[in-house]
Amino acid sequence: MILKGYTKKIFNSECNPACEGVHCIAKLDQDIAEVLPYLSAALGGYEYLNNPPAVTFKAHGKPIAVQASQIAINALRSEAEADKILSWLQREINEAWENRSRIEPCYEGAPKPNLIEVLKHLPKTNCQKCNQPTCMVFAVRITEGNLAADDCPILDKEQGNRIGEYMGRFDMEKYYSWLRP
Numbered sequence: 001m002i003l004k005g006y007t008k009k010i011f012n013s014e015c016n017p018a019c020e021g022v023h024c025i026a027k028l029d030q031d032i033a034e035v036l037p038y039l040s041a042a043l044g045g046y047e048y049l050n051n052p053p054a055v056t057f058k059a060h061g062k063p064i065a066v067q068a069s070q071i072a073i074n075a076l077r078s079e080a081e082a083d084k085i086l087s088w089l090q091r092e093i094n095e096a097w098e099n100r101s102r103i104e105p106c107y108e109g110a111p112k113p114n115l116i117e118v119l120k121h122l123p124k125t126n127c128q129k130c131n132q133p134t135c136m137v138f139a140v141r142i143t144e145g146n147l148a149a150d151d152c153p154i155l156d157k158e159q160g161n162r163i164g165e166y167m168g169r170f171d172m173e174k175y176y177s178w179l180r181p
């Protein structure tokens, strides 16, 4: 067992105390840096960072970040929900550690769409008919999953299909799951 225990802290959002939901930080009793690439592989991490080691993903509908010495869970309904997810995560961490000889460690996050690959198919007139200030911003919004090619009213069908085909190469549900709590 690599993770034997933790100390949990529950708090409201400092930037918006009126918002519903709570956040949770669990300080870990053991350093779990070594298990993180195995945990990322087991749970389908959205992003893996090497220095300092950390993995982010979404589970139980919540954005979760696991670092060597702490776990952060956002947008929780209650402390009871935090307890449930922390218990589950402790089991997952220990199982990933025990099974590490059978898991291919993952040191990368899910592939992300490239802004320039989207921008090159846009008209680049900056006409703002999409309610975005520039085509560049529009391209950013596409790569974030907040707009689609057909939100540009002057884009021709062929270019729109090219953007759609490009964006279709990515596992967008996995990618966007972290961006959309």
Ligand code: SF4
Pocket: 122, 123, 124, 125, 126, 127, 128, 129, 130, 131, 132, 133, 134, 135, 138, 151, 152, 153, 154, 155
């Ligand atoms: S409507 Fe299309 S061409 Fe005009 S700014 Fe938006 S993305 Fe660019």
